[in-house]
Amino acid sequence: MSDFTSNFWSIYVAGITIIGIIGCGLLLWITSRKKVEATADNTTGHVWDEDLTEMNNPMPRWWMWLFVLTIVFGFGYLVAYPGLGTFKGQLGWTQLGEYQQEVEKANTELQPLYARFASMTTEDMAKDPAAMAIGERLFMNNCAQCHGSDARGSKGFPSLADGDWLHGGAPDDIRKTIHDGRVGVMPPMAAAVGSPEDVRNVTHYVLSLSGSPHDSLRASLGKSKFAACAACHGMDGKGNAALGAPNLTDDIWLHGWGEAAITAMINNGKTNEMPAQAGKLTDAQINVLTAYVWGLSHKAGASR
Structure with a gap:
């Protein structure tokens, strides 16, 4: 640069x-x-x-x-x-x-507003209309650019409204994600899986885990090769929140669905980053935003 x-x-x-x-x-x-010489009638002569x-x-x-x-x-x-x-x-x-002066001034003025939420649990804040109104504004200003105004995300940006969490959906997990950010890494696994045919077979096995359309013969051949993936996703393919490894059995695909998308993921890997918000938001704001995000997937009738 x-x-x-x-x-x-x-x-x-x-x-x-x-x-x-x-x-x-x-x-x-x-x-x-x-100096312009004036005539008797105070004109320049032009x-x-x-x-x-x-x-x-x-x-x-x-x-x-x-x-x-x-x-x-x-x-x-x-x-x-x-x-x-x-x-x-x-x-x-x-x-x-x-x-920074403007931010500090605003935070000082808003401190009494957030003070009443300090002693409330995440669950209680999620039921409080005032807290949710503030949380919604915080979400729209800081999160909607990636996750969408309805929080349902898009390709590469996870939905926050479906109850499927890469790093855990408990209030403390969500708070840590917002505060510290997350970096998710799926390394290229083609070399560990084997030949291009082996990669394709593993792809069909992964599709079979969620009941998606697949070639059953290739899926049966790919099951043993899936061992290279099990270190993160588990032998049952249900993922590992501690590693941020997604559940492969729930038919929720962050980076695209189908044979081509999964094969590309195995061959090329993927790195995703959720930026930390601690430098932009105060702890009190993160506390309210956590309750808002948690409440998105805990509304009546929300998918779990």
């Missing part, structure tokens, strides 16, 4: 800025020294379209001083704030510092 960045552009912009300010000052100085006469009315003095103050302000701004290359300004102002 360093090949595409340098100090040239910051110096270039700073140079143009300074030249522009100095140029404005020179223009004012030059024009203020130029006439257009036979009767359009230019009057000799100089710019008001106060208007000139506004330009001068603007120039002085420009130099003062460059001294106080960053604007001259890598110079940080005498006030030490930064966008990041401004943002």
Whole structure:
């Protein structure tokens, strides 16, 4: 990335800025020294379209001083704030510092709002309309971009409303996922499984685990080769929440369903990341968001 960045552009912009300010000052100085000789009727003697006469009315003095103050302000701004290359300004102002101050101010103002949820359990918060309204806003602002506004996800982004959890669906598991993030890794397994035919046979065995359409003969041949996958998914294919290994028996496919998708997964592997939210949200906000997410899969009639 360093090949595409340098100090040239910051110096270039700073140079143009300074030249522009100095140029404005020179223009004012030059024009203020130029005197137009007026005729007896206070005109410059220039006439257009036979009767359009230019009057000799100089710019008001106060208007000139506004330009001068603007120039002085420009130099003062460059001294106080960053604007001259890598110079940080005498006030030490930064966008990041401004943002952090605004966040701290907002968190301080919102602290009393979250305080009443601190002593509530996740289950109780999930029943509280006020907590769920706040949780929904937090979800829409921070989670819906990946999981969707209905929390049902899409290819590569898990649904949070179906009760199927890669890393566990208990409140503490969800809270840890939101707080710390998760990195899920499915390594390429073709070499461990065997030949391309063996990979295809394992694919059909995996399809058979969920009752999906498959070739029963290939599935029977792939069962023994599935041992290479059992270390994470278990011999029964029900997965392992401690490893984030998905359940292969429930017909829920995060990265696509069918022979081609599963074969590609075995051959190429996959890495997925859920970014940590601890740097964006306070513990109180994560607490409420946890209750909202937990409640999505614990509504009446939700799939378990």
